[in-house]
Amino acid sequence: MSNNDFNTRLFKHLDDHQKDYIQRLSDAVSIPSVSAWPEHRHEVVRMVDWTKSLLEKLGVKVELSDVGKQKIADGKEIDLPNVILGTYGNDKAKKTVLIYGHLDVQPAQVSDGWDTEPFVLTEKNGKLFGRGSTDDKGPVLSWLNVIEAYQQLNEPFPVNVKFCLESMEEYGSEGLEDLLKSLKNTFLSDVDFVVISDSYWLGKEKPCLQYGLRGICYFFLDVECSTKDLHSGCFGGTIHEAMTDLIALMSTLVDDQGHILIDGVYDEVAPLLPEEEQLYKPITFDTKAYCSEAGVEKTIQKEKEQILMHRWRYPSLSLHGIQGAFDGVGCKTVIPRHVIGKFSIRIVPNMKIATLEKLVEKHIQNIMKERKSPNKVSVKLEHGGDYWVADPNNPQYIAARKATVAVHGIEPDLTREGGSIPITLTFQEQTGKNVLLLPIGASDDGAHSQNEKFDIINYMNGMKVMGAYFQEIAKL
Amino acid sequence: MSNNDFNTRLFKHLDDHQKDYIQRLSDAVSIPSVSAWPEHRHEVVRMVDWTKSLLEKLGVKVELSDVGKQKIADGKEIDLPNVILGTYGNDKAKKTVLIYGHLDVQPAQVSDGWDTEPFVLTEKNGKLFGRGSTDDKGPVLSWLNVIEAYQQLNEPFPVNVKFCLESMEEYGSEGLEDLLKSLKNTFLSDVDFVVISDSYWLGKEKPCLQYGLRGICYFFLDVECSTKDLHSGCFGGTIHEAMTDLIALMSTLVDDQGHILIDGVYDEVAPLLPEEEQLYKPITFDTKAYCSEAGVEKTIQKEKEQILMHRWRYPSLSLHGIQGAFDGVGCKTVIPRHVIGKFSIRIVPNMKIATLEKLVEKHIQNIMKERKSPNKVSVKLEHGGDYWVADPNNPQYIAARKATVAVHGIEPDLTREGGSIPITLTFQEQTGKNVLLLPIGASDDGAHSQNEKFDIINYMNGMKVMGAYFQEIAKL
Ligand SMILES: [Zn+2]
Ligand SMILES: [Zn+2]
Ligand SMILES: [Zn+2]
Ligand SMILES: [Zn+2]
Numbered sequence: 045m046s047n048n049d050f051n052t053r054l055f056k057h058l059d060d061h062q063k064d065y066i067q068r069l070s071d072a073v074s075i076p077s078v079s080a081w082p083e084h085r086h087e088v089v090r091m092v093d094w095t096k097s098l099l100e101k102l103g104v105k106v107e108l109s110d111v112g113k114q115k116i117a118d119g120k121e122i123d124l125p126n127v128i129l130g131t132y133g134n135d136k137a138k139k140t141v142l143i144y145g146h147l148d149v150q151p152a153q154v155s156d157g158w159d160t161e162p163f164v165l166t167e168k169n170g171k172l173f174g175r176g177s178t179d180d181k182g183p184v185l186s187w188l189n190v191i192e193a194y195q196q197l198n199e200p201f202p203v204n205v206k207f208c209l210e211s212m213e214e215y216g217s218e219g220l221e222d223l224l225k226s227l228k229n230t231f232l233s234d235v236d237f238v239v240i241s242d243s244y245w246l247g248k249e250k251p252c253l254q255y256g257l258r259g260i261c262y263f264f265l266d267v268e269c270s271t272k273d274l275h276s277g278c279f280g281g282t283i284h285e286a287m288t289d290l291i292a293l294m295s296t297l298v299d300d301q302g303h304i305l306i307d308g309v310y311d312e313v314a315p316l317l318p319e320e321e322q323l324y325k326p327i328t329f330d331t332k333a334y335c336s337e338a339g340v341e342k343t344i345q346k347e348k349e350q351i352l353m354h355r356w357r358y359p360s361l362s363l364h365g366i367q368g369a370f371d372g373v374g375c376k377t378v379i380p381r382h383v384i385g386k387f388s389i390r391i392v393p394n395m396k397i398a399t400l401e402k403l404v405e406k407h408i409q410n411i412m413k414e415r416k417s418p419n420k421v422s423v424k425l426e427h428g429g430d431y432w433v434a435d436p437n438n439p440q441y442i443a444a445r446k447a448t449v450a451v452h453g454i455e456p457d458l459t460r461e462g463g464s465i466p467i468t469l470t471f472q473e474q475t476g477k478n479v480l481l482l483p484i485g486a487s488d489d490g491a492h493s494q495n496e497k498f499d500i501i502n503y504m505n506g507m508k509v510m511g512a513y514f515q516e517i518a519k520l
Numbered sequence: 521m522s523n524n525d526f527n528t529r530l531f532k533h534l535d536d537h538q539k540d541y542i543q544r545l546s547d548a549v550s551i552p553s554v555s556a557w558p559e560h561r562h563e564v565v566r567m568v569d570w571t572k573s574l575l576e577k578l579g580v581k582v583e584l585s586d587v588g589k590q591k592i593a594d595g596k597e598i599d600l601p602n603v604i605l606g607t608y609g610n611d612k613a614k615k616t617v618l619i620y621g622h623l624d625v626q627p628a629q630v631s632d633g634w635d636t637e638p639f640v641l642t643e644k645n646g647k648l649f650g651r652g653s654t655d656d657k658g659p660v661l662s663w664l665n666v667i668e669a670y671q672q673l674n675e676p677f678p679v680n681v682k683f684c685l686e687s688m689e690e691y692g693s694e695g696l697e698d699l700l701k702s703l704k705n706t707f708l709s710d711v712d713f714v715v716i717s718d719s720y721w722l723g724k725e726k727p728c729l730q731y732g733l734r735g736i737c738y739f740f741l742d743v744e745c746s747t748k749d750l751h752s753g754c755f756g757g758t759i760h761e762a763m764t765d766l767i768a769l770m771s772t773l774v775d776d777q778g779h780i781l782i783d784g785v786y787d788e789v790a791p792l793l794p795e796e797e798q799l800y801k802p803i804t805f806d807t808k809a810y811c812s813e814a815g816v817e818k819t820i821q822k823e824k825e826q827i828l829m830h831r832w833r834y835p836s837l838s839l840h841g842i843q844g845a846f847d848g849v850g851c852k853t854v855i856p857r858h859v860i861g862k863f864s865i866r867i868v869p870n871m872k873i874a875t876l877e878k879l880v881e882k883h884i885q886n887i888m889k890e891r892k893s894p895n896k897v898s899v900k901l902e903h904g905g906d907y908w909v910a911d912p913n914n915p916q917y918i919a920a921r922k923a924t925v926a927v928h929g930i931e932p933d934l935t936r937e938g939g940s941i942p943i944t945l946t947f948q949e950q951t952g953k954n955v956l957l958l959p960i961g962a963s964d965d966g967a968h969s970q971n972e973k974f975d976i977i978n979y980m981n982g983m984k985v986m987g988a989y990f991q992e993i994a995k996l
Contacts (some may be wrong), residue, residue: 100710221832258753262851271815272969277939280866281778281836282810282819282827290775291839295771298764300891302757334758338746338859341894342757351758362855363767367848369841370862375738375903377939379838386846388853390756398742415776418817430594438938463753463853491746 050199051450054511057193058068058504065189066172068098068298070165070182073174074304079125079148079215082116088125088211091147094207095184096128102191104130104207113220114212124219125369129206129231131251132191139517141205141392142235144471145184146213149176150492158176158493170500177498179491183241183484184209186503190511202518206235213242217467224467224474237517238471241506243483244491246459249511250328251448253441254358254481256460257468258390259431261400265385265408266397269421274379283383285419286383293421294385302354302391306407309359309400314393316357323436324349327457337488356460360390390462395429431462432469438478443516444509451508526675527926530987533669538980541567541665542648544574545979548657549650555601555624555691564601564687567623567924571660571685578667580606580683585697590688602929605707607684608667613835615993616680618711619945621660621718622689625652626968628645633970647978654976655967655977658687659717659960662979666909666987673738678994682711687741689718693943700950704725712914713949713993717982719959720967722935727924730957732832732936733944734866735907737876741861741884744896744942750855760893762859769897770861772835778820778830781864782883785876790869792833799912800825803933813964827931832936836866848877868936877989908945909936914954919992927984960985 054086056064077091080086096106108126115121136395151184152162152175165174176182187205197476212218225231246252269286271435298304329348335341345351354360370376390399408423434441436458448456461481472479490496535539553567554560554890572582572712584602586891591597601624612745636642641650652658663681670677671866722728745762774780811817821827830836845862846852865876886900911917912934924932937957948955960982966972 099838118888119706130891133928171883193979221960223760245745259751260853271817274814275866275939275968276836276838277736277866278831279814280838281834281937282821283814283816284776284778284820285838287839287841288776288778291767292776294767299769300893301762302760338750338755338758338759344760349657350990354757356755358757360752362752362853363763363845364752364852364854365763365845365847365856366842367846369839369847370843371843371847373843376840377736377738377838384849387750388851390753430954437694460626461753462756463751473937483981492751 050385050515051512053197055508057197058189058380058507058511061193061230062500062504065185065507066165066188066500069172069182069185069498069503070226072185073165073176074163074259074317076163077148077176077211078151079254080151081210082122085122085125088148092125092128092211095147098132098188102132102188103133106130107222125154125211127211127220127223128207128209129207131203131355132207133201133203138204139189139201139520140206140234141514141517142206142208142232142238142471142475143187144208144238144240144368144467145187146180146210147184148211149179150214163370166168166329167500168300170443171497172495172503173495174499175496177496178485178489179496180213180242182498182503183506184485186241186507186510190484190507190514191510193511194271202514212458220467221470221484224470228474234473235475235477237477238475238479239440239467239482240479241466241482241484242465243461243481244485244489245483246329246457246487247333249486250454250457251452252457252459252483253436253444254437254449254459254461254483255432255436255441256433257464258356258392258431259397260390260427260464262386262388262427263404263423263424264426265290265387265423266421267293269379270381273381276377277377279379283379284419285379287380288383288421289417289419290366290383290414292407292415294363294387294410295386296407297363302363304359304361304362307402308366309389312395312399314357316353323458324352327352328458355462357392359392359395361387368446391434392431395431397430398473401425408515420467428464429464431471431473440478440480443520444480444482444513445518447509447512450512451505482509482513491515526991530669531894531984533989534665534980538667538976541661541979541983543641544665545648545653545658545661545974547662548922549641549652550639552639553624553652553687554627555688556627557986561598561601564624568604568687569575571623574664575606575683578608578664581610582606583686586697586813587699590694598600601687601794602684603687603696603699604685604771606685608683609680610880611680614678615712615812615996616679616682616710617921617993618708618714618947618951619663619682619989620680620714620716620943621663622656622686623660624657624690626690630971635971643976646907648863648976648979649971650974651972653972654720654965656689656718658979659973659982662717662960662983662986664984669987678990684706698945700946704950706933706959708732708951709952711953713953714951714955715916715958716941716944716955717958717960718941719778719937719957720961720963720965721959722803722933722963723809723918724806724962724964725931726930729912729914729920730908730935730937730959731917731926733906733907733940734868734938734984735827735873736864736866736902736903736940737873737901738864739861739880739899740902741766741863741898741899743769744858746857748858749757752853752855755855759855760895761855762895763856765891765893765897766842766859766861768891769884769887771840772883773839773863778836780835780837782879783804784879786852788871788875789835792829800828801830803935806953831938833868835868835871837863837865855988868907869909871907873901873906877901877904888993905940905942906945907940908948910948910955915996916954916956916993920956920958920989922992923985923988926988927981929986958985958989975985
């Protein structure tokens with residue numbers, strides 16, 4: 045039987061079982077597996093156990109990997125949830141695909157502004173509302189539903205699958221990187237491709253594959269003026285206030301066009317070559333929809349290509365806030381003694397974190413040299429995560445493009461993401477293999493917002509693409 | 521009997537009863553009358569009742585004045601504590617002195633870093649540690665102890681006294697201004713002088729009288745970029761971020777020498793005339809002690825006179841913080857949608873609040889004209905309080921100077937305060953009479969800090985100055 049014939053059967057089978065898949069997602073969403081709430085840790089564990097049972101029902105060999113403890117408030121420690129390592133098939137003649145996903149969700153409560161109970165999957169106008177529906181329970185279940193469908197159709201599975209399903213993703217993936225490093229020569233050694241479905245389309249209509257992520261360097265800019273907070277009535281006018289220095293320093297970092305003002309920052313940015321520039325032309329991107337999604341009047345750039353390049357392939361600098369200053373409502377006349385400005389720079393090929401760190405330090409030192417201030421000023425890189433970029437012409441991407449055409453009838457856009465999914469790079473480094481980001485949700489799913497949703501059509505088409513993808517991988 | 525003879529008897533009597541006065545202060549401090557804690561309101565009421573009993577025991581006619589309700593969280597309302605209006609003596613031949621003070625205290629708990637229980641008055645090395653010891657229970661009791669001493673010595677009291685003792689001072693004196701306005705033609709109509717002991721010496725050794733306070737204009741600088749918070753990975757580089765505008769605007773307000781950069785701000789500041797300049801020369805002020813009190817390495821100005829002038833007679837601008845931005849520990853990659861910069865300008869004679877408001881608005885508008893940003897920016901004067909200044913050669917000041925010499929053997933310094941005590945101006949306006957600030961605590965008492973204390977020597981000498989002051993007032 046040709047693939048096309050099987051696709052027809054598979055897609056019909058999936059369509060026929062839509063209700064079952066919605067019920068399964070409903071069961072998963074009903075477990076409030078919020079990783080950020082330590083008092084909910086038992087729910088996260090329940091979600092891990094629920095998924096383990098489902099995997100085992102499908103014949104997946106499951107190992108629960110203990111990744112240690114998490115420090116919470118007051119010096120207490122609680123267990124991190126186990127990471128699920130699953131193995132499905134072990135045929136040396138077949139390719140092995142590693143699927144990563146996460147079972148934990150962002151916090152949610154009705155009082156945040158939800159129109160429905162966040163942990164009750166609620167169908168309205170073809171949309172499934174609920175926390176975790178699109179991030180990431182829907183995509184994870186899609187993979188499992190596809191395996192089940194192959195089984196119900198008595199179709200031999202075309203590839204070996206490994207699962208790595210964690211449950212701390214929304215709280216920093218604690219323990220995962222170390223685990224993956226320890227698995228390099230065992231669990232990960234025979235992986236041929238890694239695929240991750242934990243991101244979103246660029247718009248609401250057209251599918252895409254993502255081949256790049258920006259990295260991030262998060263800086264703490266620390267200014268201290270005195271050993272205690274001071275009253276601005278008593279001391280204002282005579283003291284070198286920490287906030288005066290901090291605000292002056294922060295104002296030198298970026299201009300009103302989003303241009304970073306730190307000397308040398310753009311030196312290592314990869315030049316825009318004609319073939320890369322060509323990639324942006326065919327991308328479907330509605331700049332008006334982008335504005336309305338962000339809730340802004342207009343963007344800095346006018347053209348589609350320019351907007352996308354500034355999201356994906358140029359660095360940007362955001363001023364996030366200040367720790368230690370007065371942040372409440374109302375009026376407080378404090379001169380804060382110690383303030384920490386928080387800003388981050390999104391980094392892109394071929395910027396080096398170490399270079400950037402030095403440039404930022406030098407910039408701050410240069411500004412302070414010109415200021416007559418005795419205050420203690422320091423800047424430190426609090427966290428650095430590298431950019432990631434894959435070759436969109438890698439065989440795995442070609443396979444996913446064919447699978448997308450088989451379902452949607454159009455080529456997916458080849459896009460990047462402006463944010464970072466740090467584990468992507470870890471998978472690439474620890475397997476040495478190509479990683480594919482295969483989003484199935486729409487841009488307006490609201491992954492971390494109130495009223496998170498997953499469109500039924502995306503759920504269904506997502507499974508179909510995944511089903512076809514496995515066959516395309518088998519042909520490589 | 522001459523005053524000097526009576527002073528000798530009075531001072532000895534006070535010295536002989538030191539233990540009683542400490543015990544009385546201990547009783548007052550043991551009532552945790554924290555006005556900022558709604559759940560402690562009954563303790564504030566208990567403090568009012570305790571003081572009422574004491575006043576009545578001394579023969580003061582007391583009226584409790586209901587000043588209405590306070591809105592607290594969740595739309596709830598609770599009763600504001602009554603204001604004590606007391607009348608002691610009604611002899612038309614005598615002058616009438618109105619004494620203001622407050623019975624509420626700042627919040628305090630051991631976990632804030634107190635070395636002793638804040639609501640247990642604890643004597644160590646001649647210091648009485650406890651919340652409210654110096655602010656303002658100590659000074660209030662000093663007035664009452666003096667009245668008691670006159671009675672115990674069978675000495676006719678030289679003046680009529682009125683008391684206005686409130687219990688919301690540490691939380692904005694809600695209700696008091698309206699009350700004073702309503703009392704203008706009744707309770708306040710026959711007042712000759714107002715005296716307030718609710719501030720501190722300039723140093724630890726030398727007494728002072730205060731004749732000026734700076735006012736304050738507190739501004740909210742509001743910038744909005746979008747209808748929701750955005751993720752800097754997704755949107756960074758393409759959006760006019762509110763924080764970029766806000767930080768740029770805030771950086772244009774004040775330079776590294778504390779000079780305000782808003783055009784025209786200094787135009788209305790009273791010129792420094794030679795006779796005013798002379799007032800600064802004799803003041804005892806240890807610039808090193810000032811630095812160590814503030815916990816700073818050095819001040820902006822070097823000379824004593826310059827430091828004092830910049831605290832008292834020149835405006836200053838402090839950047840307090842930002843509401844709506846990320847203010848927590850750690851890293852958060854948010855682009856805040858709506859941020860409010862908080863800054864205040866301390867104002868001095870002859871600055872007008874209305875003028876300043878216009879200058880600030882114009883300044884912000886001018887800066888925004890040069891920025892290419894579509895963001896909504898507005899600045900508003902959230903709160904304006906006028907400066908206050910009295911004539912340090914007014915008869916009441918002369919009287920207090922003589923009383924100080926009688927106790928300390930030296931002339932008090934004539935000083936101002938950099939902060940504001942808004943009620944001072946209200947008393948001056950509603951009585952039309954001279955107001956004297958007569959501090960008795962030392963500069964290191966730590967009124968709003970951990971380990972607030974009141975030195976026994978200041979308690980004792982404070983009462984003596986107060987006792988002598990009444991006699992000097994009677995001679996006017
Ligand atoms: Zn996710
Ligand atoms: Zn997420
Ligand atoms: Zn006070
Ligand atoms: Zn106070």
